[in-house]
Amino acid sequence: MSTKIVLKFFRSNRIYRPSEPVEGKIVINSPSSISHHGIRLSVTGSVSLQVRGGSAGVIESFYGVVKPITIVNKSIEVKPPGKIGSGTTELPFTMVLKQIGEKSLGRFYETFHGTDVSIQYLFTVDIARGYLYKSLSATTEVIVESDKADVLERPVSPEMAIFCITQDTQRHPLLPEIKSDGDVCRNLTLPIYVILPRLLTCPTMSTKIVLKFFRSNRIYRPSEPVEGKIVINSPSSISHHGIRLSVTGSVSLQVRGGSAGVIESFYGVVKPITIVNKSIEVKQSGKIGSGTTELPFTMVLKQTGDKSLGRFYETFHGTDVSIQYLFTVDIARGYLYKSLSATTEVIVESDKADVLERPVSPEMAIFYITQDTQRHPLLPEIKSGGFRVTGRISTLCSLLDPISGELTVETSAVPISSIDIHLLRVESVLVGEKIIADGDVCRNLTLPIYVILPRLLTCPSVFAGSKCP
Template sequence: MSIEIKLSRSNRTYRPDELLQGNIITKLPSSISHRGIQLTINGSVNLQVRGGSAGLIESLYGVLKPIRIVKKSIEVQPSGKISAGTTQIPFSMILKNQGEEHKFYETFHGANISIQYLLNVDVVRGYLHKSLSATVEFIIESDLASLPEKPVSPEMVFFYITQDTQRHSLLTELKSGGFKISGRICTQCLLSDPLVGELTVEASAVPIYSIDIHLLRIESIMVGEKIATETSIIQTTQAQSFFMLRNLSYIT
């Protein structure tokens, strides 16, 4: 026998002011009696350790307890029976009622921190039989009310890179001859939109063979009056892979 939850949306993405709808699907060799079918939503912020060298955030694992965002339960069916074969039991659940003050944060799966929302179903069968259970994760996006009415205009930030801005060791030729790279990048955009910018190599004492762009994730936890922060790489893109002459400008 098996049980699963199938949500109405294939991408399992919802906003807090929307209904969470779907079907509970059971596949049974014979009919069973139960003492009720219950659905429970659990949302929490968790600290997690994925292995590797211990960092500032990982050192707090086991000290910080999960922060509950929401926990809500409804009874889909009272005591009764479920027939043999495949049965679909529809459900509809309100994520956030009007007037509720608690805030839904967007789903996030980071290297050390996760914000997760789970929907669990339990078919209670009494003391002599094991309950049937299933869990599925659904994704929370921002409230419609918190979104801007119009697309946010891109905010461009200018930057420059020279031998004096680097903290790591450099080649002797770069230290003596120097180099300068300037550019600008859009710092405000949707996750579904590309990250765009402009990079100009103004001068370099040595030939440049490739340029890599790293997209980093920064995670922070406030503990008392201190903030523990760790950075991890999400994606690396090679912007240029051929021999580049000095004073060459290009768009990334």
């Protein structure tokens, strides 16, 4: 019979914080007495990169041979050299992973068993028996959680996230009859209660940077000051070579493949046209402490009287043309560390002084729809019974104002299913569909038209050349 060694901890779940004492006992079952050169208990904590074969490329495979990063490696003597009698022997032990005020050790990351990253803390007992005998050992893993002092204090959201799942939100094919594992009562609130698997989850360990603007809609004019703050959440203090905030505005041509010809494909490789590119220093080289750090900033896109910059075109996300203004914060950390950055888009509207003054049409455009104005095949009932819709709609308006108008169904030989209005951009892409009426409507009843323009998908007319027609 061989000698058996078991590590038993007084906590059955084996969950500890670095500053808490780890207490337990070493249980040795031996059929006969054995001599030894000392019994030691050690703890090793490490971060391992485990890139799996098959999905890893040449670069990723390099990281598969990187040695584990050591977090802690310490040991204590439980029993000096001597002899262990036959039967069961119990040796109590106490060990603290990190003493209070000890700065030689870094941050204790929480235990995590991931696919590519693994963080483990292993307790190992070794019984040295000299050259003629094989040493005896046993290893047991404990789960380490962060000390309360190291946990970032974050505001708890007062509201829970609201979600909605319908047949319209699904992208995969649906059966005519959606099957489920058991039926449930309609309009019955079912509780959601999920316990996270502790070994397979861990809190975020990386530094997070968020750009927050004092205007919630992030809409600015070039001459207005853009004010906000840079929020940095870091699990530990970090050194840096300076924090800079930059803004880049550009016009990009994005010709899509398939519909583009030989000439159009040439524009797909044209570099973006820069509108503005400037930066300011928010903080000089130094150190950022652990926890949450907020750095306020103020930047003006275009100073009054600054003629070095051209016209600031309004933000626009089109199919072939895109106009964007991006604010980027960069934290330089030298050659040995990866720089940290975050980017947020703001919406730029033209200054009032740059808006072209054009006479507003005193009248609205009048339209009518009959069976004679339609080019597609019509039902015989419509041809014989007649169909006529009249109305009027505004043809010139500000992007901030809705498109308004009205229509009247004067005659219809068949019932009406719905009345919709479609918005088409100059790029001939459908960007919106609004329902004016759902179902059949009363004849000769005036229905209002009220459509709010999607801001990011629309922009005012941009004229080419030095003179505007």
